[in-house]
Structure formats: C-alpha cells, structure tokens
Amino acid sequence: xxxVVATIKCKDGTAADFEAAAKxxxxxxxxxxxxxxxxxxxxxxxxxxYRFLEAYKDKEATEAHRASDHFKTMGRAMGAFMxxxxxxxxxxxxx
Amino acid sequence: xxxVVATIKCKDGTAADFEAAAKxxxxxxxxxxxxxxxxxxxxxxxxxxYRFLEAYKDKEATEAHRASDHFKTMGRAMGAFMxxxxxxxxxxxxx
Numbered sequence: 001x002x003x004v005v006a007t008i009k010c011k012d013g014t015a016a017d018f019e020a021a022a023k024x025x026x027x028x029x030x031x032x033x034x035x036x037x038x039x040x041x042x043x044x045x046x047x048x049x050y051r052f053l054e055a056y057k058d059k060e061a062t063e064a065h066r067a068s069d070h071f072k073t074m075g076r077a078m079g080a081f082m083x084x085x086x087x088x089x090x091x092x093x094x095x
Numbered sequence: 096x097x098x099v100v101a102t103i104k105c106k107d108g109t110a111a112d113f114e115a116a117a118k119x120x121x122x123x124x125x126x127x128x129x130x131x132x133x134x135x136x137x138x139x140x141x142x143x144x145y146r147f148l149e150a151y152k153d154k155e156a157t158e159a160h161r162a163s164d165h166f167k168t169m170g171r172a173m174g175a176f177m178x179x180x181x182x183x184x185x186x187x188x189x190x
Contacts (some may be wrong), residue, residue, distance in 0.1 A: 001137075003101065005146075019189050023190075024190065038132075040098065041130065042096075042186030044184075044186060051098070051100075051190065053100070053186075055135060088138075091137035091146055093135060093136070094114050094117065094145065095118075095138040
C-alpha cells in the first residue's frame with residue numbers, strides 16, 4: 001500500500017470554488033479507481049489550507065490515478081484556485 | 096467525516112517490535128470498528144518515525160475508537176516502544 005498526504009493552499013476568496021472542484025474529483029476517484037483505497041479531502045486549521053488523505057493498492061494504482069482523465073480534467077479545474085504547488089508526501093505502507 | 100494523521104516515533108532498535116504491535120492494532124480496528132473508515136500504518140522518511148492515516152464517520156466513531164478494548168490493550172503494548180507522545184492532527188472532512 002502507498003499512502004499520500006497532499007497539502008494544498010487555495011487562493012484567498014476561492015475556498016468555496018476550490019471545495020466544489022475538489023469534491024467532484026473526490027467523487028470521480030472513488031467511483032473509477034479500483035486501485036485507490038482511500039481518497040478524501042479534509043480542512044486543516046490553517047486558513048485556506050486543505051489536505052487530501054489518499055491510499056493506493058500499489059505503485060501501478062498511483063500511476064493510474066495520475067494518468068486518469070478525471071484527474072487531468074478535474075485536477076486542472078481545481079488547480080485554477082490553488083495558491084502554488086501542492087506539497088505531497090508519499091508514505092510506504094507497513095503491511 | 097473526521098481525518099486523523101498521527102505521527103509516532105519509536106525508540107531506537109524497537110522498529111520491528113513497534114511494527115508488530117501496530118499491525119495487531121490495525122487489524123483489530125479494521126475488524127471491529129464500523130465507524131472507522133480507514134486506519135493504516137505507514138513509514139515516513141524520518142528514521143524510526145511512522146504515520147497512521149485514519150478516518151472516522153463522525154465524532155462518536157472517534158470516541159468509540161479510543162474507548163475500545165483493543166485500543167486500550169494494543170495501544171498500551173505499542174506504547175512501550177514509543178519515543179514520546181504521538182503528534183496527532185485532527186482534520187474535519189469536506190463533504
């Protein structure tokens with residue numbers, strides 16, 4: 001298993017738009033990626049700052065995620081509201 | 096939904112023991128907590144340092160987790176190998 005913690009800041013005033021775009025991505029990932037075991041969005045206690053908690057069955061599943069149409073289109077839509085690049089931490093599972 | 100990211104350092108030389116104890120806890124949580132939606136252990140790139148990624152249906156589910164017999168007994172067993180208290184971050188879900 002591979003865990004991912006992705007922290008994303010959105011631009012001031014775009015939180016509602018960011019959340020709406022991110023929710024579409026969360027739905028699409030959970031509906032279409034059998035190798036993705038968990039993919040949800042959370043708020044942090046830092047203003048405008050969110051965190052995706054993600055888990056994938058294996059490396060192939062992380063590649064399928066990044067290569068998917070929904071990630072490309074909805075990730076781009078979400079990206080319009082982001083303040084800089086996400087900070088992404090990859091964690092090997094203990095199994 | 097409530098997300099939890101719990102970072103735990105184990106004492107030098109106890110990684111195998113810590114992992115064995117933590118794996119028992121992961122199994123028990125996933126087998127016995129219907130309100131827990133995700134609970135897995137991952138390694139970080141910091142030596143001896145691990146991260147639990149967790150998600151619960153609601154506040155009641157987090158309380159049921161902490162009050163469970165398995166958390167009390169297996170958490171204590173795991174605690175014997177820990178180097179200090181865990182650092183726990185609670186994240187409200189965006190739904």
